[in-house]
Amino acid sequence: MRRSIATVCLSGTLDDKLTAAAAAGFDGIELFENDLVVSPTAPAEVRKRCDDLGLSIDLYQPFRDLDSTDDGLFRRSLERAERKFDVMAALGVDTVLVCSSVAPAAADDDDLIAAQLTELAGRAQARGMRIAYEALAWGRHVSTWDRSWRIVRRAGHPALGLCLDSFHVLSREVSPAGIAEITPGKIFFLQLADAPHLSMDVLQWSRHHRLFPGQGAFDLPAFVRLVLSAGYDGPLSLEVFNDVFRQSDPARTAVDAMRSLIGLEDALAVRHLPGAPELAGHAFTEFAVDGNSGPELRSALRGLGFTHTGQHRTKPVELWEQGTARIVLNSAVTRPGPAAISAFAVTSTDPGRSVTRAGALLAPAHPNVREPGETELAAITAPDGTSVFVTPPGDGWRADFLPTGVPAGPGAGLLTVDHLGLAQPFDHFDEAGLFYHSVLGLDHLATEEYAAPFGLMRSRAVANTSRTVRVALTVALLRRGEWAPAVADPQHVAFTTDDIVATAAALTLPPLPVPDNYYDDLIARFALDADLVATLARHGILYDRDPSGHELLHLYTPVYGGRVFFEIVERRPGYDRFGEPDAPVRMAAQRHRRLNP
Amino acid sequence: MRRSIATVCLSGTLDDKLTAAAAAGFDGIELFENDLVVSPTAPAEVRKRCDDLGLSIDLYQPFRDLDSTDDGLFRRSLERAERKFDVMAALGVDTVLVCSSVAPAAADDDDLIAAQLTELAGRAQARGMRIAYEALAWGRHVSTWDRSWRIVRRAGHPALGLCLDSFHVLSREVSPAGIAEITPGKIFFLQLADAPHLSMDVLQWSRHHRLFPGQGAFDLPAFVRLVLSAGYDGPLSLEVFNDVFRQSDPARTAVDAMRSLIGLEDALAVRHLPGAPELAGHAFTEFAVDGNSGPELRSALRGLGFTHTGQHRTKPVELWEQGTARIVLNSAVTRPGPAAISAFAVTSTDPGRSVTRAGALLAPAHPNVREPGETELAAITAPDGTSVFVTPPGDGWRADFLPTGVPAGPGAGLLTVDHLGLAQPFDHFDEAGLFYHSVLGLDHLATEEYAAPFGLMRSRAVANTSRTVRVALTVALLRRGEWAPAVADPQHVAFTTDDIVATAAALTLPPLPVPDNYYDDLIARFALDADLVATLARHGILYDRDPSGHELLHLYTPVYGGRVFFEIVERRPGYDRFGEPDAPVRMAAQRHRRLNP
Structure with a gap:
């Protein structure tokens, strides 16, 4: 037509x-x-x-x-x-x-x-x-x-x-x-x-x-x-x-x-696109770092229990691992600046078809000129400029990394990537939602709006059916002006654990402090057991419960490298959100920490 | 209370x-x-x-x-x-x-x-x-x-x-x-x-x-x-x-x-503020200019029929006049940049009371450290940073200017200032409306919204009862991002004439070109006489008619000094708006001219 x-x-x-x-x-x-x-x-x-x-x-x-x-x-x-x-x-x-x-x-x-x-x-x-x-x-x-x-x-x-x-x-x-x-x-x-x-x-x-x-x-x-x-x-x-x-x-x-x-x-069905192949999960997430943000991120990863397990054969690119969560630190950046999620890789049952579909949807894959896996992976550029790699099942992309031989540390019980959080450029929020839906075949979850300390926010997540790939997109309802002392367009990676209290205890980096006022309110709002709340408070763990009673326990880290932070989530069965009601607490705490380092 | x-x-x-x-x-x-x-x-x-x-x-x-x-x-x-x-x-x-x-x-x-x-x-x-x-x-x-x-x-x-x-x-x-x-x-x-x-x-x-x-x-x-x-x-x-x-x-x-x-x-009446004195009119409008924008503005003023009639006794400040319209060009700027309306003066029947009222409304007058009239005038700072001078009746403020002796040119029939147009900073539009209303006692006229080539606009004018002082405030409905190839926050002065066709013929600067398409549409929309429309078209004059049949004839100039332009208006009796439907035409033409200089 x-x-x-x-x-x-x-x-x-x-x-x-x-x-x-x-x-x-x-x-x-x-x-x-x-x-x-x-x-x-x-x-x-x-x-x-x-x-x-x-x-x-x-x-x-x-x-x-x-x-x-x-x-x-x-x-x-x-x-x-x-x-x-x-x-x-x-x-x-x-x-x-x-x-x-x-x-x-x-x-x-x-x-x-x-x-x-x-x-x-x-x-x-x-x-x-x-x-x-x-x-x-x-x-x-x-x-x-x-x-x-x-x-x-x-x-x-x-x-x-x-x-x-x-x-x-x-x-x-x-x-x-x-x-x-x-x-x-x-x-x-x-x-x-x-x-x-x-x-x-x-x-x-x-x-x-x-x-x-x-x-x-x-x-x-x-x-x-x-x-x-x-x-x-x-x-x-x-x-x-x-x-x-x-x-x-x-x-x-x-x-x-x-x-x-x-x-x-x-x-x-008036045109036939190759169907979006099922995605299996997050393969790796790549951060671009420079001489300032690199050491900060390395230290944070160590504090989270990650081990530097691989080094790229030819380039200044490091692989860090814990469970099946893989983080790549890429120091081959051309211009210094805050750390950023420059790319992420998802595993596709049919990467060739993913790429063909993307091309048909005006998101042509371009040759991967960045590590890792440059020999195999094609990158699709998301509306915010992030490269999305589609990898085949298995860890073939790891062939470019030489083992460091460093023994894996005890870790902190992190299992895999739960979701990525990507604040979107103001002009491209709806474009991003459509991109992930049509190109990668991810479903839109509910859109949420909430008041944050520096203005209203909108959040919309996309995920595959099995929820092994999730990306939470956020944007300010009004493009930010000069008064916006929060981090602009923050990005984060959330990791899963099945015992967040044990994980929190095993961390050697301090989580983002959570106000006692938050816990007092938690007791009032949810009628939680005081001992449980005391445990949460001791570890800086936040708590959300959806209207059906499903629960999320999660914690945030401070901001590293000027723009990125990490989250650890324990999703209790049935919880399918992203702890949005706690985002303002995080933002206020991150702001407080920046003013009181 | x-x-x-x-x-x-x-x-x-x-x-x-x-x-x-x-x-x-x-x-x-x-x-x-x-x-x-x-x-x-x-x-x-x-x-x-x-x-x-x-x-x-x-x-x-x-x-x-x-x-x-x-x-x-x-x-x-x-x-x-x-x-x-x-x-x-x-x-x-x-x-x-x-x-x-x-x-x-x-x-x-x-x-x-x-x-x-x-x-x-x-x-x-x-x-x-x-x-x-x-x-x-x-x-x-x-x-x-x-x-x-x-x-x-x-x-x-x-x-x-x-x-x-x-x-x-x-x-x-x-x-x-x-x-x-x-x-x-x-x-x-x-x-x-x-x-x-x-x-x-x-x-x-x-x-x-x-x-x-x-x-x-x-x-x-x-x-x-x-x-x-x-x-x-x-x-x-x-x-x-x-x-x-x-x-x-x-x-x-x-x-x-x-x-x-x-x-x-x-x-x-639970608190008593000094009432806002009646304002008599616009006394002068001051532009801050630098070595680039100054010559452009001088040339534009000449083209509009203004004469450089006065020179400040001690400072690089010029007075230009036509009818009772006065423009001051102030070259004593501390940092170069686009030309800007740095100040405007309104005549008050009781400047002292105006200043007292402003102070009570948290807009304290500060000593005038800029020309003209530094000995007498206090300046109140508007939310967009513009200084508002309140002058007594009469032209006492002119004492600081020595006559240039340059004979007044024939002029173009401009009589006085009709209104100022001030695009407001996004965060301060409603603040500005309240400022002009409460501090200067101006009334809010209707708020209008319209689609412009680079996004939606909102406009709200304030004016005194006799309509001798008018300020049109505008703002984009969404704060502009990178794709905004129009002039950011444009400012303009509109002058009155009682015969815009004669005025247009007397101008020696070309008005902003208006598309023929506009005139074709005018004939269709308003069933205007074809001869009249031909006359309008010959001079680049635009036409608006309110729902009650009151008419406005007006023309715009191109942008000078990077940010400012002029308008000439012939308000037919009863017309109390600002030609908002024509603003998109102006913006498109100004954009076209910048791309095709």
Whole structure:
């Protein structure tokens, strides 16, 4: 199917948008009127520019407030439409979106609206054009798809059809099931947007919080199947109003948008992507360190019971191990700075297929120019710049490391990696969620929001079904300004233990101090046994319990190397979260420690 | 009256918040439980810290979900309350806020709720404490102030009273009028928050969009008068959940908060501020320029028909004039950078009173160390750092300038300053609105939001009654990131003309080019006469019409000196806006020009 994107999805000037849409591989665009109005490029030149870029102009939009109980106003609107037909002719676009009226004088009479649309459609037809009529979810009288279809059917004009927009349909309670029964050929255009479930005014919800398919809560595949059942064969076109995308690099957003469409096509089985292979677990996590952060991280790893077991054959790269948790310290960094998770590796049952799938989803693997395992592993770049390696089962990647011969220490009972915590760049949080979901096949877990000492946070985790691969993504709800004395974009690795008290006792690095006030509150909140709480307090262990009573015991370390910390978790059976209620305690404690080193 | 602030209003750790509240002059705080829980400071030490800072702890909050149809849960809550009473005892606070339950098992029976509150109040009383019961606007069953008062009255316990929160009361449709009839002594606590009118879920509205009194749309003075009529003599306490304040410098926010309370007290006549004197107009606008931006601005002023009429006696400061529009170019800048509006002067009928009022509102005037008029003028610093001079009637400030003797040019028909346009720092937009309103006595005009090429914008203008002083404040809805190729925080001066076509013809600088597409759309949108539109197009003049038919004709210049531009406006009678619909055209054109110089 052809793929289009409305210019309103992207930031910048019209030329910025066209360039971005073409570069991401879109076949066409919906031209949002305001983007043309503010552009110095004449319509005929826009057409030529689109031709040069290989883009069709599939829709001109929107034309507002046509129908009216005031005939004079309606006549005025017809004149207005003629001016827009002139523009469309110069643009070479034959379909205009006419949305249901929100004006005080909007008609509430299907016959009148049908008659007025028929008159407009006649004028359009005379110019070789056609009208796609759409029910805005907040239309004054016409606000549901079924009413818009009743009106279009009543009009019965060949140049009048429907525009269906998934947001307008799915944000309302009217069932979309009947869409499959729409007369073939009468759906002129299909606009797609996802959205989170929000309890707010539908206009504000629509104008600020739409998302690309797969990023929200709507069942887009089911919706599109209904439309396809009605014989629709036009483009799948994205129309997403989103505050963040409106101000983000349009080239990035366009790729994110295209990835969402490819994923949707795959779900619809109109395109076949290689399925995401099952992932087995975290193979290793690589930190980039420099002369300052390296010693700090080594000391922290030792304190956590890790042993430096391997040294890269040729490069300044160390392997540290405990249980099946592996940390790689890479000192071959080109510019000094805080420590960072530069890469992580997950084990795939079929790395070749993982890589092929990633490439099909516009996340091409690039040759691994960094250690370890440079001979075998291809890296996929995540939206935050982290390299994701996909390794085959087994530890082949370890062949590049020579054993240090250092005997493994007693360890602290750490078993494996539970999850990675990656604070995301503000502009790319939803992009990251979609990336991990579509490219690696990880599922979205619940999104949580909480108040932290320096502002509100949003967290969304992705994980495989067996929960052996988990990544917790976080972002500030507002991009941070100068007053943000917390660590910017912190990253962490959480390790599992099956006895956190024993592990805590075995650590030789002090955990992050947890306030006594926290434990007093714990007793009140959860009615915990005082002895248990005393034990937790002695070791700086935090406690969370989900509404079903499943428990998490966990502890954090201070921040090392300027940006990273570690967490140790004992997940009691059934607990599937990340201890989010404790994150503010951690942030306050990390802040306190920085001010009182 | 005593003034308090809830710690949740401010960003940072508990110590950051206490320090900020004390520095801004608050008498007390409401301690938000989570701020204590994440703090390493024990309750007794918090009390001591507050004592040292001169702060009382007026309320401990919130205690949630007390009442229940499940007696076991209720008993558990009583135990939980006892633990909190322990904390309160150590803090030395005697009142706890108990909010209406949102739990599934919340009671819906006034008798049961009254009985459970009575039992809690008895326990509180035994410890010398008391319960302030508050109806959350989204409480499961108790969500209005009148029901909470019925329950408290029914309970009839001396240690049980009401907490009234202006948001919870005014966000609901139940009239607050009956508050004046509440039994004296039964309102234990008063929380104040303003808010904009928003059509959204009340919980989200409350948790993200509250504002300080005077920043929103609620009639706080009327509300507080009702509470005072009921004999309330406790503190006026702010409880504002706001996404921006939650992440802004708490010292700044606390001052903003205190200014809002002082303004409220003035409106209530419980404190007497010197009234804001009537302002007569803009006296002059000063630009800081350096060796690069100075020549650009001089050339632009010449092109606009200004004449360099005066030179400061001792400093590198020039006076440029046309009509009664005066621009001062100050080259005595200490660090190079883009040109900026460093100061502006407004004429006051009583500058001394303006300055006294500003000082009482925590915006103390400081001696003017910059030209012009250093002998006479005191400067008040606006939230964005701009100095606001308040000059007496007449042009006494010009005494420091020696006439250049340069004969005035023919000019371009500019009469005076219409308004200043000041893009505000993201964290200080609402603070700026309150500053201009309370300190200078300017009224808020409507707030507008619009989509601009690089993201959504919000604009709010302030003006005096006679509209001789206007300042248009703008901000991006999301703090800008790297992809923001527009000018950051642009500033501009708009001049009036009574014949913009003649003025445009007389300009010797080219106005900002306006796309033909804009004019084509203008004809369609407003059914304007084609000849008129051709004239507008010839001169780059834009056109706006408000819903009542009042008209604005205006034009923009390109950006000079890296940050500033000029506007020329012909306001037809009755037009009271700022041509906001044309701002995206300007931004796109300024962007286009920068890419195609």
